[in-house]
Amino acid sequence: MTDRSAMAVETPFVAIIDDDPSIRESLVSLLRSVGLTALPFASAQEFLQQRLPDAPGCLVLDVRLPGQSGLEFQRELSGTDIHLPVVFITGHGDIPMSVTAMKAGAIEFLAKPFRDQDLIDAVHTGIERDRDRRRNLDVLCDLRERFRSLTPREREVMRLVAAGQLNKQIAAELQLSEITVKVHRANVMRKMQARSLPDLVRIADKVTLAGDA
Amino acid sequence: MTDRSAMAVETPFVAIIDDDPSIRESLVSLLRSVGLTALPFASAQEFLQQRLPDAPGCLVLDVRLPGQSGLEFQRELSGTDIHLPVVFITGHGDIPMSVTAMKAGAIEFLAKPFRDQDLIDAVHTGIERDRDRRRNLDVLCDLRERFRSLTPREREVMRLVAAGQLNKQIAAELQLSEITVKVHRANVMRKMQARSLPDLVRIADKVTLAGDA
């Protein structure tokens, strides 16, 4: 079981990817002025080599990057296990760009010059969203860890119990005696820490339905 | 119980709000050329007075409308029971506008001149989304109708059953005898058409959790 929830309040961070050093610097100082941890990067590659803090965060991304566009990088990230909310900034943006970014789930798309407060607001929104995502993920990880501790038989039984089958029906379907089903069922309830059948049903739905997020 | 699902395949429609008659006309002809039912309106007011078909649809909205902006109208609509997906078109748009529209859930934001195919694609995406929304709504309406047929006591019992309480616990909480709880519980299962307890749990969660959508 992960121990994230037991930690002290996590300090959120903001990663910044922009190839212009002066812009990086001014963004870092702006964000630090409101108490946020700012991590500047000159390129997507540099960003990917860095190990990110295990805390809620947000990514401020210039649309124009060396090598690859920010939009491409956003799409590329969604294929990895990095799911930071993205705030775009750009000096030479247009409407199709912003629409593409927003469709891909960006929090905000700011054309320079933008008001400092707009960026700060967007970053806070992004951090809040990431905080929610991580909370859900924590719960889900706990559940999945418990689910992993089930034996294959127990998983089968859990599936059929959650589907509303009676013990005798489960026994017939799995070619078992009813008493065996009861044993597995009891193990499932114990291992999954379900206090009631409705409880187990909700857990089962979360574990099986859940996409990665 | 509503009878929508029993109807023949519903023909989707596209409502168009634009104050320029020539643009309305060309949009109507474009959409009809791909087999869609197009309903042109010169203003938001005209649109609101019209009774919309009971079918999946999509709204093509000019950002600049007489009286009120398309963005305002989009926000206004979200407060009503009209939940049509919106595709924006505009001749004088900018990035903040498009971002606002997308944040508010717009399907697409197209600056003129745009390619016909882009509008058609967006409209189809919108119609698909509305079709999904209506399907979910149908199911939810059925469930809510069944839930309305429950007596107050039956609702209480349903709530506690779904919460995982035992009959005897429910009896204690509601100051009833256990046998009375069983009667109510049986009525709940029958009226909600739940075939098993897991079934009822899922139904209960849908009915109680569901926002309007």
Place this chain on the structure above:
DNA sequence: GCCGGCCCTATACCTTGGTATATCAGGCCA
């Protein structure tokens, strides 16, 4: 006043679920 819906209860019976204890077989690993 009578009927019907709602609410509550009871008896009786059966099914299903849950638990404890114990046994047996196969696979795996120190």
Place this chain on the structure above:
DNA sequence: TGGCCTGATATACCAAGGTATAGGGCCGGC
């Protein structure tokens, strides 16, 4: 080889759920 996990099974017992039948009290509408 002995210990451990997994899986399957059995007996026995108790708790909980489900159904059928039969009441009684209350209230609002016809």
